Amino acid sequence: MTTPRERRYRIREQQIIDHARRIAEAEGWSAVSTRRLAQEIDHSQPVIYQHFRNREHVVAAVVRQGFAELTELIREHAQQADAPLESLCWSYLNFSWQNPALYEAMFTRPTALEFAAENTPAELRDSFEALVEVIGNEAGMKTYDDAAALTEFFWAACHGLASLHLAGRIPARQDQVARLCGMIRIYSSE
Incomplete structure (x- = not known):
């Protein structure tokens, strides 16, 4: 209460x-x-x-909320999609394009929030774990460590595409996403 x-x-x-x-x-x-x-x-x-406490703590709260939204998006698309990896990548890209300032705060602005550490906020960990689940299942990974490594590659590639597009360096194209997901499938089948 x-x-x-x-x-x-x-x-x-x-x-x-x-x-x-x-x-x-x-x-x-x-x-x-x-x-x-x-x-x-x-x-x-x-x-x-x-x-x-200060402006940066406000920004950190925005970031945490952004990661909670991203996690929800990941989980939604994983359940609904016929091609989960492509859908997931497009969802991620659309999230960055629809929320460029939020995406900037989450991934490129300096922050006091720690990533991949013991005190990483739950919202950040949850996003990564949601991705690990989708990618691990889709790629048929046998161990968590393998799924986590492949997830880091996938996330880095999606982030690269999002950042380059937001900076006006490349257009977003279906074939980029298809090639990325194809590479993940090839890697995971080896």
Whole structure:
């Protein structure tokens, strides 16, 4: 049970996260400040500090939420797709294209969040584990370590395609995704 005060606290915290994300998507991360967030939620700046120590902690909360969304997306497409790897890659690419500032915060901006460490936040671990499950099953991997290694390759390739496309370096094409997934199938059958 939560009290009305706790519910208001959680709602305001989510408002701060939502506004940070909206501002970043519209104007870039440089436009996100605790002062601006306070104005957006119609409170004083100290209210922001009741929820987050500083701007970077706000960004970290946005990142954690982004990974929770990505995990949900991975799980949805794994269950619905006839070709899970291709669907998964396209879903990942679409996620990055529809949320470029969020994707930037999740994967390219410096952050205090640790990846692949004992204290890695659950949302980050869950995304990787969801990918390991899909790729391990699709590729017929016998051990977790093999599935995890193949997942790292797949994720790195999808990230490379997403980053290059977001930077305007390459267009997104169906044949790129098909070749990537074909390479994964070849590797996993060896």
